[in-house]
Amino acid sequence: MTDPEILKDIVLSHYKQPKNKQNLAKSDNVFRAKNPNCGDLYAFAIESDAGMLNITHDTQGCAAAVASSSILTEMLNGLSSEGALKFVRSFRDTFLNGRPLPEDTSVELEALHFFKQSPARVLCVDIAWETVENALVRPS
Amino acid sequence: MEDIHQRISEIRSDFPFFSQEGKFKDWVYLDTAATSQKPNRVINAELEFYQQFNANIHRGLYEISEAATAAYEKAREQISEFLGSQDSDEIIFTRGATESINLIAQSWGGLNLQEGDEILVTNLEHHANIVPWQMVSAKTDAQLNVIPIDDQGNLDMQYAMDAIRGGKVKCMALVHVSNALGVTVEVAPLIQAAKEQGIFVLIDGSQAVTHFPVNVTKLGCDAYVFSGHKIFGPTGIGILWAKRKVLEEIPPYQGGGDMIRSVDFEGTTYAEIPAKFEAGTPHIAGAVALGEAIEYVNEVGFDAIATIDQWLFGRAAEIVESIDGLKRIGNTLDQVGVVSFYSDQIHPSDLATFLSTDKIAVRTGHHCAEPLMKRLGIPGTVRVSLGIYNNAEDLDRLEKSLRSAVTFLS
Ligand SMILES: Cc1ncc(COP(=O)(O)O)c(C=O)c1O
Numbered sequence: 001m002t003d004p005e006i007l008k009d010i011v012l013s014h015y016k017q018p019k020n021k022q023n024l025a026k027s028d029n030v031f032r033a034k035n036p037n038c039g040d041l042y043a044f045a046i047e048s049d050a051g052m053l054n055i056t057h058d059t060q061g062c063a064a065a066v067a068s069s070s071i072l073t074e075m076l077n078g079l080s081s082e083g084a085l086k087f088v089r090s091f092r093d094t095f096l097n098g099r100p101l102p103e104d105t106s107v108e109l110e111a112l113h114f115f116k117q118s119p120a121r122v123l124c125v126d127i128a129w130e131t132v133e134n135a136l137v138r139p140s
Numbered sequence: 141m142e143d144i145h146q147r148i149s150e151i152r153s154d155f156p157f158f159s160q161e162g163k164f165k166d167w168v169y170l171d172t173a174a175t176s177q178k179p180n181r182v183i184n185a186e187l188e189f190y191q192q193f194n195a196n197i198h199r200g201l202y203e204i205s206e207a208a209t210a211a212y213e214k215a216r217e218q219i220s221e222f223l224g225s226q227d228s229d230e231i232i233f234t235r236g237a238t239e240s241i242n243l244i245a246q247s248w249g250g251l252n253l254q255e256g257d258e259i260l261v262t263n264l265e266h267h268a269n270i271v272p273w274q275m276v277s278a279k280t281d282a283q284l285n286v287i288p289i290d291d292q293g294n295l296d297m298q299y300a301m302d303a304i305r306g307g308k309v310k311c312m313a314l315v316h317v318s319n320a321l322g323v324t325v326e327v328a329p330l331i332q333a334a335k336e337q338g339i340f341v342l343i344d345g346s347q348a349v350t351h352f353p354v355n356v357t358k359l360g361c362d363a364y365v366f367s368g369h370k371i372f373g374p375t376g377i378g379i380l381w382a383k384r385k386v387l388e389e390i391p392p393y394q395g396g397g398d399m400i401r402s403v404d405f406e407g408t409t410y411a412e413i414p415a416k417f418e419a420g421t422p423h424i425a426g427a428v429a430l431g432e433a434i435e436y437v438n439e440v441g442f443d444a445i446a447t448i449d450q451w452l453f454g455r456a457a458e459i460v461e462s463i464d465g466l467k468r469i470g471n472t473l474d475q476v477g478v479v480s481f482y483s484d485q486i487h488p489s490d491l492a493t494f495l496s497t498d499k500i501a502v503r504t505g506h507h508c509a510e511p512l513m514k515r516l517g518i519p520g521t522v523r524v525s526l527g528i529y530n531n532a533e534d535l536d537r538l539e540k541s542l543r544s545a546v547t548f549l550s
Contacts, residue, residue: 012549038489038505039519062487063549121493 002107010111015063020073024058031135033127037120040065042127044073046135052078055132064115064124071108072128085136092129096122144451145532147444152529154179154436168500168534173319173347173478173507173525175369178433182372185432189425197424198398198415212424215431216414222434223364223381224355230387232417233427236378237346238268240365241313243380243417244342245272247390248363249311252340255281257310260303260339262287262295262325263515264318267508269344273313285309289515292471293323297330304333311340316348320507320523321470322453322478324348331360340386346370350527351449351476353442362386368426373433377426380417387413394419445528449476452526452535459539460524463546469521480507480521486549488522494545500538 024030027045034041040061047054055076059069075091076084091109094101101110115121152158157169157177169177189211195204197212213228220228234240253259259273263286273284285308287300303309312334317324327343334341342363345354350371356364363382369375392399392410396419401409410416437445456479460468468481482488488504495502505520506513513520524538 040487062489063493064489118493118496121489124489 002110004114006107007111007114010108011063011067011114014067014070014108014111018057018059018066018070020056020077021058021070022056024056027056031131033131035061035065035123035127037123038062040124040127042069042131044069044128044132044135046132048081051080053081053084057128059128062124064112064121065128068112068125068128071112072132074108075106076132081136085133088129088133088136092126092133095129096126144447148448148528148531151440151448152531154181155529156180156183158529164499166499168530168537170500170502170524170526170530170534170538172527172530173322173370173523174503175375176350176372176527177529178372178374179436181436182374182429182433186374186425186429189428194425196421208424211428211431212422215427215434218431218434219379220381222349222438223379224353224357225381226357227384229413230381230384232380232382232387232414233422234365234378234380234417235376235423236367236369237344237365238272238367238378240363240378240380241268241342241344242272243393244363244365244382245276247393248340248386249273249276249280249282251390253277253280253282253310256308257282258285258303258308259283260285260287260300260309260312260314260334262300262314263289264293264295264315264321264323264325264512265313265509266315266319266344266346267510268346269313269315269342270511273311282310286511289512291469291516293318293321293469293512294471295325297326300330301333304330304337304339307337309334309337309339311342313342314344316343316345316354317351317476318509318512319347319478320509320512320521321480322347322475322525323470324474324476326474327361328359335360347477350437351445356381368430368433371430371433372436373430374423374426377423377430379430384413387417392416392419396420398422440528448528449526452530453477453479455532455535456524456526456538459535459542463542465546465550466542469516477526479524479526481524482518482521483546483550486546488520490549491522491542491545494549495538495541498537498541500541502538 024043024045031044043058045056055073057069059066112125115125155177193208195208197209216228216231220231285303288296314327331341341361343361345364345366349366365380368377399411399416399419401411460466460481465483466481492502492504503523
């Protein structure tokens with residue numbers, strides 16, 4: 001279990017300087033979602049090059065939404081579509097069902113688990129993963 | 141008044157929530173506009189009812205049922221007096237403000253609205269005073285007409301007057317105090333103008349009745365609604381006051397036991413008001429406890445409440461305004477109970493999560509007023525809402541936590 005202050009810092013740094021974030025106005029294949037509670041907007045563009053995924057996002061929202069989107073891209077980029085789907089499903093399974101974190105969980109994913117303390121914020125994190133899972137299951 | 145902080149401290153000691161040894165010991169509760177904490181005497185009134193008087197009302201010819209009926213009807217009298225109604229039959233117990241508005245929208249609206257008619261509301265409304273009217277509009281082809289506001293939440297009174305005199309408005313449903321901004325709507329001149337045109341007027345007093353005295357007879361509206369749980373009473377009980385003439389004219393909202401005079405498979409005769417609108421077994425203990433809550437408010441007195449409200453609002457507004465990057469909404473002296481603000485840099489959810497880790501409860505988001513947030517061009521606000529039990533220390537803790545949240549998050 002990592003020090004909560006370190007986890008907070010990780011979330012905050014992904015929030016203030018999100019990875020793989022770009023304006024997706026001109027991209028095709030953009031998968032969008034909206035948080036019904038607060039109106040935050042999530043957007044992901046998924047490309048694949050030689051069997052390896054390259055996901056970018058343009059999520060506008062709270063720290064949980066932006067950090068989740070940023071960490072998601074870092075975790076999935078470079079994986080195959082099947083590998084990514086497996087990863088997303090396993091994350092959501094532990095995150096949503098309150099299972100203990102596996103030993104080898106990266107500190108970034110652990111940081112997202114920080115939001116599990118508040119049921120209302122679980123959705124902020126999960127919408128990113130749900131959106132990408134749906135996209136990977138049914139590519140448009 | 142004697143020292144205001146002394147008075148707050150006495151009031152606070154009436155509320156067991158703040159002296160608890162449970163999980164939420166030492167929390168700062170700043171979400172009273174969502175629901176208020178309950179004083180001992182309200183909790184005890186409900187307890188005592190179940191322990192000593194519990195029986196169904198209006199049905200038994202035995203003494204316990206008569207006592208339960210008397211307690212229930214006494215609450216109706218207390219509330220009638222509290223609202224300045226001349227006739228306690230005009231008080232209908234409902235589940236809350238939401239059900240009260242639905243009742244009027246369905247029963248009055250269903251009977252009286254037609255295609256081309258307009259329902260005048262404000263841009264400040266809670267969803268509870270929008271959606272029921274949209275539902276009846278869908279059936280009757282009437283339309284909503286929305287009185288605009290400025291960036292600080294002040295109503296465009298000229299627009300309102302023009303609409304009232306424009307000939308199309310058949311019904312006006314106004315919030316008395318906005319739950320999202322704390323802005324008080326100057327309803328009196330609007331009601332007067334509307335009544336000159338024969339327009340039906342409903343006022344949503346959910347956030348008003350805890351802050352200042354309301355007299356429905358003087359206001360001259362046709363219906364007034366509020367929820368018990370926002371005025372120190374239990375959840376699940378609320379009030380619809382409407383003029384006798386209105387309640388007698390409109391059809392019942394729900395059918396069932398207690399609301400009939402005689403039932404026959406060929407047809408049914410309805411009971412007189414108020415029973416006509418109270419189908420089924422009501423929240424008897426809730427009504428009794430709400431009566432007790434009203435007595436509590438009377439005992440504290442609206443003079444003391446106004447003094448405390450003013451101090452709390454002033455201090456909370458000053459805190460928000462003194463922190464760089466926070467923008468408070470509202471510039472009128474007519475705000476009460478609520479300080480709503482946002483930051484261009486920091487998401488409201490992040491501020492609330494930060495405050496929550498310091499054991500401070502505030503509300504964020506659109507506060508069930510999405511059209512209002514759209515008008516203000518923001519996704520939501522952080523809302524600090526104040527009750528007469530909040531003390532200086534609560535607000536000092538808010539200030540400290542907000543300052544560190546803003547430093548940490550920006
Ligand atoms: C102005 C206003 N109207 C209506 C309501 C609805 O009250 P309830 O949910 O108790 O029915 C509320 C509660 O948030 C309110 O603040």
